[in-house]
Amino acid sequence: xxxxxxxxxxxxxxxxxxxxxxxxxRNTIMILVGIELMINAxxxxxxxxxxxxxxxxxxxxxxLFAIVLAAAAVAVGLAIILNVYRHFKTINxxxxxxxxD
Amino acid sequence: MNVxxxxxxxxxxxxxxxxxxxLALIIGFIVCIFMALFIERRWKNSTFIGCVVTxxxxxxxxxxxxxxxGTGFSGMWLVDPLSTYARLVIICSTLIIxxxxxxRHSKNNGDVYSILLAATLGMHVLxxxxxxxxxxxxxxxxxxxxxxxxxxxxxxxxxxxxTMKYVLFGSVCAAVMLYGLSLVYGLTGxxxxxxxxxxxxxxxxxxxxxxxxxxxxxxxxxxxxxxxxFHVWSPDVYQGAPTAITAFLSTIPKVGAIVLFARLYQSWxxxxxYFSELSTWFIIVVAVVTMLIGNxxxxxxxxVKRMMxxxxxxxxxxxxxxxxxYQDAFSYLLFYVVAYVIMNLATxxxxxQIEQETGSTSLxxxxxxxxxxxxxxxxxxxxxxxxxGIPPTVGFVAKLLVFxxxxxxxxxxxDTGPLLLLIVGALTAVISLFFYxxxxxxxxxxxxxxxxxxxxxxxxxLIIAYILTVLVILLGxxxxxLMEKVS
Numbered sequence: 001x002x003x004x005x006x007x008x009x010x011x012x013x014x015x016x017x018x019x020x021x022x023x024x025x026r027n028t029i030m031i032l033v034g035i036e037l038m039i040n041a042x043x044x045x046x047x048x049x050x051x052x053x054x055x056x057x058x059x060x061x062x063x064l065f066a067i068v069l070a071a072a073a074v075a076v077g078l079a080i081i082l083n084v085y086r087h088f089k090t091i092n093x094x095x096x097x098x099x100x101d
Numbered sequence: 102m103n104v105x106x107x108x109x110x111x112x113x114x115x116x117x118x119x120x121x122x123x124l125a126l127i128i129g130f131i132v133c134i135f136m137a138l139f140i141e142r143r144w145k146n147s148t149f150i151g152c153v154v155t156x157x158x159x160x161x162x163x164x165x166x167x168x169x170x171g172t173g174f175s176g177m178w179l180v181d182p183l184s185t186y187a188r189l190v191i192i193c194s195t196l197i198i199x200x201x202x203x204x205r206h207s208k209n210n211g212d213v214y215s216i217l218l219a220a221t222l223g224m225h226v227l228x229x230x231x232x233x234x235x236x237x238x239x240x241x242x243x244x245x246x247x248x249x250x251x252x253x254x255x256x257x258x259x260x261x262x263x264t265m266k267y268v269l270f271g272s273v274c275a276a277v278m279l280y281g282l283s284l285v286y287g288l289t290g291x292x293x294x295x296x297x298x299x300x301x302x303x304x305x306x307x308x309x310x311x312x313x314x315x316x317x318x319x320x321x322x323x324x325x326x327x328x329x330x331f332h333v334w335s336p337d338v339y340q341g342a343p344t345a346i347t348a349f350l351s352t353i354p355k356v357g358a359i360v361l362f363a364r365l366y367q368s369w370x371x372x373x374x375y376f377s378e379l380s381t382w383f384i385i386v387v388a389v390v391t392m393l394i395g396n397x398x399x400x401x402x403x404x405v406k407r408m409m410x411x412x413x414x415x416x417x418x419x420x421x422x423x424x425x426x427y428q429d430a431f432s433y434l435l436f437y438v439v440a441y442v443i444m445n446l447a448t449x450x451x452x453x454q455i456e457q458e459t460g461s462t463s464l465x466x467x468x469x470x471x472x473x474x475x476x477x478x479x480x481x482x483x484x485x486x487x488x489x490g491i492p493p494t495v496g497f498v499a500k501l502l503v504f505x506x507x508x509x510x511x512x513x514x515x516d517t518g519p520l521l522l523l524i525v526g527a528l529t530a531v532i533s534l535f536f537y538x539x540x541x542x543x544x545x546x547x548x549x550x551x552x553x554x555x556x557x558x559x560x561x562x563l564i565i566a567y568i569l570t571v572l573v574i575l576l577g578x579x580x581x582x583l584m585e586k587v588s
Contacts, residue, residue, distance in 0.1 A: 008287075011283075015280055018276070022273055028265065028269070031269055031273075032269075032272070035276050038273070038276035038277065038279075039275075039276045039279055042276065042280040042283040043279075043283075045283035045284065045286075045287060046286060048287075049283065049286050049290070052290060053286075053290050056292075058286065058291070058292045059286060061234065062234050062282075062283075062286070062292070065234060065237070065238060066237070066279055069237075069238065069241040069245075069275075072241075073241065073244070073245055073268075073275070074272075076249060076268065077248075077272060080252050080261070080264050080265055080268050083252060083255060083261045084261045084265045086261075087261045087262075088258065088261075088262075093265075093269075096262050096265065097262075098259045099259060099263060099337040099340060099341055
């Protein structure tokens with residue numbers, strides 16, 4: 001029997017993996033993948049909780065909108081990373097530090 | 102709730118009048134995309150004209166809405182005086198930004214206007230909703246549009262790096278906020294943060310989860326408002342972006358976000374339960390730290406745009422203080438927002454004008470410029486005086502109102518929180534004197550060896566900036582003009 005707790009544990013694990021991918025910052029694309037994992041963890045949560053919200057289906061609707069917005073953000077992010085690669089010839093965040101205090 | 106489809110449709114049609122300013126923006130956005138594609142080649146500046154016409158239509162419908170209050174789209178859309186006035190401020194300043202872009206980046210700028218309209222739409226959504234779904238859509242719309250705006254004109258390493266940092270930081274904050282929202286939704290089963298069910302759910306939930314969820318949610322709002330510790334992106338982005346875009350980033354998104362935050366704080370702080378205490382302490386601590394870090398870091402900046410970035414972080418701290426001080430009366434919040442927007446827009450137009458003539462945004466390059474551009478630097482100094490908060494300027498009145506109200510909260514409650522806010526607020530006002538006065542110091546009292554020829558050109562942009570400067574003084578002497586309007 002799969003209960004709500006199972007979903008929450010899985011989504012918490014996915015969120016932590018995503019956060020690790022962001023904080024490790026080896027590669028900009030990997031950071032984007034990490035962000036995507038975090039968003040998907042939240043979406044999983046929304047759908048799981050949405051089962052108990054039978055009136056408005058707010059969770060499901062929120063999940064749909066979140067998927068669309070995440071796709072838009074990733075599209076813009078990839079375009080900008082391409083632009084960075086043209087200037088720096090690398091996408092490792094540790095080698096990109098022209099702006100400083 | 103088994104509502105039949107005709108009923109739902111009737112409800113949607115009935116709510117459309119509340120949505121007219123936004124409908125104008127949506128139509129204008131689509132029209133502008135096509136204009137940039139097909140008409141811009143033959144008829145230059147057509148997209149700019151399309152953008153201005155759209156904003157004018159939206160403004161017209163907004164003025165129509167001034168006296169209406171109501172909700173639409175099953176409670177997702179909220180129109181009240183706070184939202185209408187905030188949207189007025191947003192539209193007017195977007196108009197100035199559009200002119201700014203048209204004057205400074207006249208080549209290959211077609212798509213920028215449609216993106217600017219999309220960002221405006223996002224800010225409208227932010228300032229007139231109490232629903233988490235709409236709030237998240239609004240934040241993401243503004244964010245994605247701002248990423249594109251920052252990167253649109255990027256030509257060198259610095260600009261593309263600034264864009265990349267902005268995108269990555271923004272997306273991470275949005276993802277964290279989304280996770281927090283999912284937790285809040287799980288705890289309450291309701292997405293409207295003003296509703297009773299939502300507050301009840303937060304009251305019943307265990308403290309640890311509530312803390313986690315609230316802090317996650319504040320992350321997303323904190324990114325848009327750039328308060329500490331989510332401010333690290335703003336100096337890099339402000340310095341790297343073109344000045345017109347910096348003027349946009351430092352003013353308009355903050356209006357939408359602070360209105361959302363004020364609504365949220367008003368509904369969450371009113372109970373005697375754990376989450377209210379948490380949000381009150383959160384806002385006090387964050388306001389104090391933001392004011393301190395913003396103003397102290399601004400002291401050692403040599404680049405004017407970077408200095409203004411830290412100064413706007415400091416002002417965010419003050420905005421949070423306004424939210425804390427006036428939980429019932431939104432008119433003071435609006436007054437501070439209007440003052441902040443006027444001052445920042447004027448400052449960035451001046452910075453850009455000087456950049457056009459000297460090609461630099463470094464403070465050292467301002468040396469001796471005061472004698473060559475006396476009018477510009479006099480006006481610049483006046484705006485700087487207003488940013489510090491010295492009479493007779495609008496910045497002084499705004500700060501005075503905030504401090505008085507915080508003091509009366511302290512007197513009636515005797516808590517240490519308001520007292521701390523007062524002390525830090527006064528202290529940082531003194532600190533800010535030192536870095537804002539660097540501008541007239543370099544301009545009037547230092548001499549430079551390089552001869553700079555003043556081109557003596559009067560542009561539309563400078564006239565706007567001078568009008569804004571006059572407004573800074575006039576509203577400082579007669580604050581009632583504005584206060585009577587917004588209350």
